Amino acid sequence: MTLEKQYHFPSELYYESQARLWVLFEGDTATIGLTELALETFGDIVYISTIKPGKLIEPGQVIGSVEAAKMVDDLVAPISGEIMACNEEVQRNPALINADPYAGWLIKVKPSAWERDAGALLHGPALKTWIKQHPGGFGQ
Amino acid sequence: MNEWRLIIDDGVSASFGLAADECLTHRVGAGTSQPTLRLYTYRSSCALVGRFQNTGNEINLAYCEAHGIPLNRRPTGGGAIIMGKDQLGIALCIPGREEDSYRHARELMAHFSAGIISGLETSGIQATFQGKNDVEVQNRKVAGLGVYRAPEGGLLFHASVLVDLDIAFMLRVLKTPFEKITDKAIATVAERVTTIRRESSSPLTLDEVRASIAAGYRKTFGVSLVAGDFTPDELQAIDALEKSKYLSSAWVYQTTAIPDTFGSAKIKTPAGLLDVRATLAGNTIKAIFIGGDFFAAEGAVADLEARLRWHPASPESVRASLVAGYAEHADQLNHLPLDALQEAIRQAVRDAQKAESAARADPYGCFVNPQEKVMP
Numbered sequence: 001m002t003l004e005k006q007y008h009f010p011s012e013l014y015y016e017s018q019a020r021l022w023v024l025f026e027g028d029t030a031t032i033g034l035t036e037l038a039l040e041t042f043g044d045i046v047y048i049s050t051i052k053p054g055k056l057i058e059p060g061q062v063i064g065s066v067e068a069a070k071m072v073d074d075l076v077a078p079i080s081g082e083i084m085a086c087n088e089e090v091q092r093n094p095a096l097i098n099a100d101p102y103a104g105w106l107i108k109v110k111p112s113a114w115e116r117d118a119g120a121l122l123h124g125p126a127l128k129t130w131i132k133q134h135p136g137g138f139g140q
Numbered sequence: 141m142n143e144w145r146l147i148i149d150d151g152v153s154a155s156f157g158l159a160a161d162e163c164l165t166h167r168v169g170a171g172t173s174q175p176t177l178r179l180y181t182y183r184s185s186c187a188l189v190g191r192f193q194n195t196g197n198e199i200n201l202a203y204c205e206a207h208g209i210p211l212n213r214r215p216t217g218g219g220a221i222i223m224g225k226d227q228l229g230i231a232l233c234i235p236g237r238e239e240d241s242y243r244h245a246r247e248l249m250a251h252f253s254a255g256i257i258s259g260l261e262t263s264g265i266q267a268t269f270q271g272k273n274d275v276e277v278q279n280r281k282v283a284g285l286g287v288y289r290a291p292e293g294g295l296l297f298h299a300s301v302l303v304d305l306d307i308a309f310m311l312r313v314l315k316t317p318f319e320k321i322t323d324k325a326i327a328t329v330a331e332r333v334t335t336i337r338r339e340s341s342s343p344l345t346l347d348e349v350r351a352s353i354a355a356g357y358r359k360t361f362g363v364s365l366v367a368g369d370f371t372p373d374e375l376q377a378i379d380a381l382e383k384s385k386y387l388s389s390a391w392v393y394q395t396t397a398i399p400d401t402f403g404s405a406k407i408k409t410p411a412g413l414l415d416v417r418a419t420l421a422g423n424t425i426k427a428i429f430i431g432g433d434f435f436a437a438e439g440a441v442a443d444l445e446a447r448l449r450w451h452p453a454s455p456e457s458v459r460a461s462l463v464a465g466y467a468e469h470a471d472q473l474n475h476l477p478l479d480a481l482q483e484a485i486r487q488a489v490r491d492a493q494k495a496e497s498a499a500r501a502d503p504y505g506c507f508v509n510p511q512e513k514v515m516p
Binding site for chain 1: 190191192215216217218243244245246248249272273285286287288289290291396397398421422423424426450452
């Protein structure tokens with residue numbers, strides 16, 4: 001598959017297999033947000049909803065939804081853990097994410113199996129390989 | 141040649157109709173159901189809001205309750221609609237390819253609506269895909285579209301094709317910019333919306349339209365359509381989803397963090413009174429209504445409105461789209477000054493944004509959702 005535009009993938013972040021969500025792991029908290037690639041494909045996001053703090057999540061579970069121009073996408077958890085916070089500010093004002101997807105996070109999670117889950121995420125050499133498999137291209 | 145199952149069913153309930161579409165999308169994505177084109181009608185009549193709309197903002201709840209009109213919420217986005225025996229529902233449930241994960245909403249809408257456009261062409265109706273997500277005949281909307289991408293990879297393309305439409309009834313069910321349902325209000329809507337029967341030279345039945353659209357999908361996508369029905373497994377799964385979600389008031393009356401806000405502005409211009417109504421979600425214009433007693437071709441005005449649907453609300457962005465619209469319809473809009481229209485839109489948008497600010501000031505207002513979100 002070829003994507004024609006260059007997208008920015010900061011190297012310190014982890015990405016789920018389609019590179020639509022980023023994960024920042026710091027201390028005992030994982031922060032999750034939408035990537036520039038996701039924003040480009042969705043178009044300007046009008047609505048965002050996520051599940052509420054206190055919920056336990058597993059990879060593959062739906063953690064929220066976004067709508068852009070009548071298209072709705074479910075967001076799928078890239079890691080397991082407990083939702084600690086959801087960003088109500090970006091839910092009220094998705095323009096914050098539209099303007100800079102790496103500045104506006106969606107949820108914060110206390111990971112329950114980070115070592116296991118991180119292995120399935122794109123990062124480091126795996127991210128570089130993924131970028132090579134999608135010529136056209138991507139950049140870090 | 142790829143094979144799609146064709147399911148035809150009529151008079152379905154709102155909860156079953158939507159549960160079936162969502163359930164098939166999940167199952168097709170997971171590979172447990174075959175790709176399916178469903179061409180169906182709802183039991184007259186029901187009102188369906190878009191995935192993130194607030195039901196009370198969009199629907200006249202008292203009227204619906206008094207007249208036994210069921211309400212429900214689609215898994216797809218977009219605005220509120222009425223569905224019944226004269227509106228053909230389309231649900232195309234197919235497995236998404238990898239590249240579909242990265243395709244723009246507009247591209248997907250245009251791609252999937254090609255079957256409708258091809259089908260209408262065989263009935264002598266020249267429809268086109270316009271703007272971000274509309275199928276129109278000469279600037280009048282004839283079908284509404286929506287897409288849902290399920291986590292398993294299934295894609296649901298939803299469309300409501302207006303074979304016929306009782307506009308007065310729709311204005312009673314849906315909340316609209318009109319304060320009263322007058323002949324003028326009905327005529328104004330009729331300038332923006334059309335139906336297959338209005339556009340066709342012959343009085344087509346819904347079954348004839350359905351057959352044309354099935355043929356349109358067969359031709360456009362190069363597939364064979366095999367008539368079929370839901371399997372027992374599917375019916376069981378649909379029943380479970382219907383009970384857990386589409387019959388749940390938590391789903392139907394779910395609220396969102398961003399309530400739609402409404403604003404209006406009336407300004408006098410040398411050309412006459414300009415009356416603009418704006419519906420916003422955050423900083424996005426969802427819809428603009430341009431009315432008044434100025435002289436301009438309704439088709440050109442409807443095109444301006446279409447250009448501003450799902451559009452950033454910033455004055456610079458609005459002006460850029462108006463300039464593009466005026467360039468295309470210069471002769472038809474020469475009595476409606478662009479600057480005056482831009483100013484009226486700016487005031488209507490600001491009025492809507494004031495309403496949003498007021499809502500934000502209330503800590504237990506629209507931004508706090510007391511109802512638990514129902515996840516699929």
